[in-house]
Amino acid sequence: MQQPRKTASESTHSTPAFDTDDTTHTACTAESTTDLLTVEGLRVQFPSPDEPVRAVDGVSFGIADGEIVGLVGESGCGKSVTARSIIGLDPPEAAVRGSIELDGTDVTAASERQLRRLRGDTVSMVFQNSMETLNPVLDIGEQIAESTKVHDHPDSQRLLDYLHAPLFSSRADWHERREHAADLLDQVGIASPEERVDDYPHELSGGQIQRVAIALALASDPDLLIADEPTTAVDATTQAQLLDRFRHLNDTRGMALLLITHDLSVVAELCDRVVVMYAGQVVETGPAGRVLRDPSHPYTRALLDCLPQRVDRNERLPTIEGAVPDPTDDRSGCPFAPRCERATDDCRHGDVPTIDLGDGRGTATCYDVDDSRPAAPYNRPGITVTAASDESDPTREPTPAAETPAAETPSSESTARSSTREKTRPESTADGDREPLVELEGVTKQYATANGLIDRLFGATATRRAVADVDLEIRAGETLGLVGETGCGKTTLAELVTGLETPTAGEIRFGGDPVGGVESRSAETLADVGVVFQNPRSSLNPRLTVEQLVAEPLRSRGWSTDRRRERVRTVLDRVGLSEHRARSYPHELSGGQVQRVAIARAITPDPTLVVLDEPVSALDVSIQARILNLLSKLQAEFGLTYLLISHDLAVVEHVVDRVAVMSRGELVEIGPVDRGFDQPTHPYTKTLLASIPSLSPEETAGVRPSASDGVSSSLDRPTR
């Protein structure tokens, strides 16, 4: 059932992906008729000590019955605030203006009773971070049963009934509702729902929790489901199943869906229509196919250009220069004007008109909409918006990767790299048969799952193999990608390489010499491995300044203050942080800047190997592009070897030379990225690849694994 997936280079150069007609999106063009939801001029402001924060600044759009609309934008653009306003969940201090007409009721002016009826009947919401959206002290069945009860009797909710107080509540009624809850769990693809009904949220895996959150939202049989980043926290196969589930619900129940996401490939996969937001404003709307294929607003164009899928492998990604405007500023003109190279004086002042593109192609809030521009596929791999100056990199030339097999590309580059290095590196040979830098042989890591002294005394020896008998080579100068589902052991494997964990069995060698855990490693070996941990913000001590953080590895090696300062200055410059940032604390920096600090800290002791654990997963698309560019630049400059862990296969495909696929602690496939992605041999790799949403919906139609697919659903197992 799987087809080999196209490589990034193919899909960028080949046009068919985007130029199929709009017949699949005809439903979306009925924008003006009987809308289920109409948002008109919505403004939401939050008070702050200085100026109010304009989170949403004049947003208008509509959703028709049964339509799937994507609300797209980067973090802080106001998409989540818009969604919360629709369901009437703005914090009390927020000032909400404009109108939100939902099924004939204005939400902004609705009474508490009207809101309850809307929430119990018309609209449901699946919140971001579903792990935290379920009540930890109530079981799943109870939480779903409540929803159905509210739906049936929105106006007679008695506290004692809901607390199951005897005499005030009917046990039979609640029991019946729990049975119905099991049906709902079954509908969202949860195995053995009768048992899961009695589970508490902490007993379920991340994928199951997300499904439960959806079941909870469906319990009231809504006409509109709002889903805020429903697939961001789950891995590729679960994401594919959830998207499939949404499509199915839309088909069978005719339920409209407002999907809030920063992931454009999810939009391509699912949405009829898309609304693009930037800095609290809508910049473009239109059929999903049209917007992705032929974006009209410069911001949409720039955003699409940043996607690694659309750029040739090993080529630097286009970025968007500048930063999102301060939401407290008094605004006039187009919010994107300061970052737009085509901006004119008109764009910077006054109201920018929203132009109807005609023929049901949607709208764009921009002067520069060229109606005469042919609806040709948007196909410029070059840089649309000027590259950020700190990212420019003369040492690395774009390689014609489309024509060159990737296995050869890095080796031809590594000759150039070695010249920039003072430290001696293993010499690379032209035929790509490079010496391994790190070797893992039969590495196994077991954890005892029996907890407590008493269990151990009585000989309970339950163990779990996080990493099972892995043989792996990391070659000098390469980027090795490590992919797999949550809990497959990839992070543990990285911890074994860095020495944070010691293997239960097997051997790890650096340059031929066996090494143990961090305690037994020499200062030299320790300095040779840099780590960028997942979630940089929590991996940096909040009480140290950037300079202290970056210099810390040097301090423990006994460098003098002056030498340290000099080195920190050099490294910060290399990662593109200006010198005055040295005195900042992590909380004063943006997500991208914090990630730069984490990278700077990893490369300060001049390592050979850098382990990157999900280096871009928490970042917006445009920031992600900048960090990926930075990583390739540093690699070329310092001759670094990367071990990159990621669940984002588009990222992996863009930057790595070889890819290693892990499943349940075992290494199931390893090979050059071309082979791994184009001709996967292991069935698990095939499943993984098939589940990546493509930017072109037509390409993958019918290829994704469905929820009933045996291979993929067996992976969605509880964590304990």
Add this chain to the structure above:
Amino acid sequence: MDDATYLLHRLGTSIIVLLGVSVVTYGLLFLTPGDPAEVILTQQLDRQPSAAEIESFRATHGMDDPIPVQYVNWVTDVLRGDLGTSYYSDTAVSTLIVDALPLTIELAVASLLVALAIAIPTGVLSAVHRGSAIDYASQLGALVGVSMPNFWLGYLLILVFALTLGFLPVAGAGSYGQLVLPAITLGTGMAAVLTRLIRSSMLEVLDEAYVDTARSKGLRKRIVLYKHALRNALVPVVTILGVQLGSLLNGAVVVEIVFQRPGLGMLLVDAVFERNYPVVQGITLVTAGIFVGTNVLVDLSYRYLDPRVELGGETA
């Protein structure tokens, strides 16, 4: 860890705690100045006792042995279920305690109910209306409640409700009417502490995403607050309840004297003044036992409040 193992483990530590308590109180009593035999005989005979009389009293009550030997004898008796005999009335200490204990438990339970009845709604209300007049009023009330000494409030209540208005009896024990004022006196101080605790705990919980989920279902605000939020907010409150039991028993001593309730507190105070050491030790031991036992119950109750808790310390 399963329930049986856990209880066994807790039983072991409880015995160690009780032994510690008994050593300390035993030691402290014998460090207090004055010869108990002399004090007791002076009171009983209403004159200065002769040397021979003191001698014989000491012999009959085993006071001639070295203190460690006396302690070991006492512990051995306690293990057999014999807490000793009062120096004055020749009544078994256990009988005295069994007579007084129900009155104290009644008072403690009633005060706890008063405290919760005040603290839960006030704490929830001030969390929901953070920064409003209700919030400030409740915080001020809590401050006053914490600062007010029990005996002062007790006398004030007697003055107003019993003497001036005549609604309730002044003192004594036995009827529910006689329980009202002491329970309010003891309960308000505790309510003050709990209100602040529930408020801060609720504030934390109200920011949680599952509260938004509950609201987005269309649930009434009252159900969101008292079903979804409060249950999560109560976990830290219950911990403090266990610790607060100590101050409740403390307070009971004062309140029982103010209201002339012949409970454990009053028995203890009388025994201390009379140097009636077997009674003091018996009460201390029983009180410590209640305290330890209640805290085991508190730990067990976590699991019903929060299914994530695993007994033995590790959370999932």
